[in-house]
Amino acid sequence: MMNNPSTPAIQFDKVSRYFGEVKAVDHVDLEIIDGEFFSMLGPSGSGKTTCLRMIAGFDRPTSGKIHLYGQDVSSLPPYERDVNTVFQDYALFPHMNVEANIAYGLMVKNVARQERTKHVDEMLELVRLSGFAGRKPSQLSGGQRQRVALARALINHPKVLLLDEPLGALDLKLRQQMQIELKAIQKRVGITFIFVTHDQEEAITMSDRIAVFNQGKIEQIGSPSDIYERPASSFVAGFVGTSNLVGGEIAKRTTGSEQTFSIRPEKIHIGSVSDNPASGMISLDGVIRDVVYLGLFTRYLIEIEDGVDLVVVEQNLKSTSMDVLSAKGQKVKLSWHQDHISRVGG
């Protein structure tokens, strides 16, 4: 069946899932576009995993409908959906070797043995595990298990691939390598990927679009740069990267409105008190209260008023640790472009 390009891969229509009194997912509307790498980002308990489980079919919505390429799948069992999952703990079958694990989906569909072997070989090549077919999962490293799990899901050519924090168990180096690889594989197979993670950096690196979840609701959906540069709420501003939230009197003085806005630490420029602000720039006087030298860059804590501090990050382009550490106590003028602020309401 050809997919109409305008039909969303996944569509949530006021989907809720309650566990007793707890609203794990609360009236969520969502559209995931065919072929995109979509991330569900949020802290644990925010509802992202429940959403994933409902797409996979392990869980059913209490109310609302889930559509997969236009078809209502809300109450279909997992084996009747063209969706496959890479589990957080991989869930490889311990009693089967790598080949049998990968071929599982084809076996239960009664695909002939020869055909199966051919597809398994292709998949092993795709995830760069050729030669591992005879191993048992217990003989593989974490990264290798991860690839087997991926191959096992992809061999069915699902319309949508779900990934439930699949990189969580890997160490940092391997995780960064797998991020690049996953993205490359997604480009190659052209399947819609839905990636659940609590790691904002991971989401930003890999995704075409991100949905930020909080307490069963979606706070914001947008491209990584949207989410980062234009956070729609103070939650998003705080959860994705570090952010300075400024409101009240200072907001009014600088922007003309009391509405709270967010400004990223790296967008703020530290200048001398005598500098004159250029047009379109907002400026404030402050005192450097604390300096943390971090090698690649330095983090400053600058007090702009009693009890109100801003975090500012500057790259150590020319300065040495001696220079930056001696700046403590100095009076400075902070400035940023008015386009770099993002209204977050409140």
Place this chain on the structure above:
Amino acid sequence: MPSKSSDTRPGASWGLKLAAFGTLLFLHFPMWIIFLYTFTPDETTYTFPLPGFTTKWFGVALQRADLWRSLTLSLQVATVATIAALILGTFAAAAVYRSNFFGRESISFLLLLPIALPGIVTGIALRTAIGGLDIPFSFWTIVIGHATFCVVVVYNNVLARFRRTNATMIEASMDLGANSFQTFRYVVLPNIATALLAGGMLAFALSFDEVIVTTFTAGQQTTLPIWIFSQLSRPRDRPVTNVVATIVILITFLPIFIAQKISAGSSETEGETK
């Protein structure tokens, strides 16, 4: 799990070691005595030291048609009771594992009751029910009695295995396109197979030499344990009884040993991964 602390654990005192291994000896030496007595030429007493050495009683026992009948009956009863226990015990374990419903503790309790209450209670209770309903004693009355206490053995083994099995494996199987039946066949069954084997073997051993309940449900039929029991109170065929006792030990030892090795092995591997 005491896996890592083994390097640092203190040595046991000599007194404790002596007591521990003395107790083990106490547990095992009576069985060796039976082996020893199968070779006694003495027909009327249990004289020790043995007055001689003979192997003729094995031949004599083999000739006894009544023994063969009893042995066959016991094996048949144990086989059918084990099959019933495997089905009922696995069903109960699956139900308790699958869900968190209110009565799961009561179910464990109910299943445990036949082995927690004295065997004579189960026996006389079945006897009154059989008598009250005018059911004639038969092969099946014995099997029904045995199944009551064999179910819990399978149930315990299978439930323990379910609890150790990664639940996402079942989800993964369905996710990959396998329906419930395929998931059972390709994922669940291979995972619980050894637990079924262990539970089934213990149930078999339990049924094979059960005597207390059987006394009340067998009527005129003679299972092997009932034959031995009749020899206990009124010994007529001492040498043959020795041989029969040895045969019972041999028939039950292997399944019990294998079952224990399986459960010990699976808890060991669990210890490694945690």
Place this chain on the structure above:
Amino acid sequence: MLNRISTYFYQRPKLVLALFLTPPMLYMLVVYLGSLFSLLINSFYSIDDFTGMIVREFTMRTYAQIFNIANREIVFRTAAMALVVTIVDALIAFPLAYYIAKFASPRLRTWLLIAVTVPLWSSYLVRVYAWKLILAKEGILSWFIHLFNLTDALDWLLGLPGIGGSSLSLSPIGMFIVFVYIWLPYMIIPIQTALERVPGSLLEASSDLGARPSQTFRTVILPLAFPGVVAGSIFTFSLTLGDFIIPLTLGNSKFFIGQAVYSYQGTGGNVPLAAAMTMGPVVIMVLYLLIARRLGAFDAI
């Protein structure tokens, strides 16, 4: 087709639960609890003294019979034996359980556990029979007693009123030894399980806080092993209470509960009296189980 059926059940988890639950529950409720119920009913029937037939009318007469002196003695004798056997089993089981749980290497531990559980599952009857050989007047134990010149001590022991008898194989002492032997594995396993759960760090903490080994043992290990002892005692107590094989094989003319029940229903044909008599162990065990649950023993089984 199978997919359809599978989906039908998948969408009805409660139905699946019911289907799983029905056969075992039906069996246990109908066959087992039904039988127990019929036992209860029968205990309220009585027997016609002339015809020997069961009179199916409600009466407390049978229960009254239980409280005659002979039967009271039987209950008391059995309960006393069960109690002593339980205590002695706990004392003997503890060192081995303690050694397995806290000192044996993982490999040795596996083998020791198998060495304890194999007798637990293997033929009870054959193990009783073994003791008939051992305790016989001309048997191996007497031979050893002669060897060490202890014949006088044995004669003195067998001469004691109440527990003595003509020989070890026909006396309460002999029965006691066999009971202790037969149920010992049932005591070792739960104690071992309970001790296994005592984390090593707890013992270290105790000695770190200045407790001497004997204090640690008394104040930490014993209390934590106690649920295991209670769990084990459920089996040793209950099994002794209802056993009739050992008294029949090794006892004298003085009855135990199981023996009495066996002969009332068998040779006596008095099913109501046998039923009423069994209610004794049932009541005792139910009370025991309830107390045991309070003491946390069920986790150790």
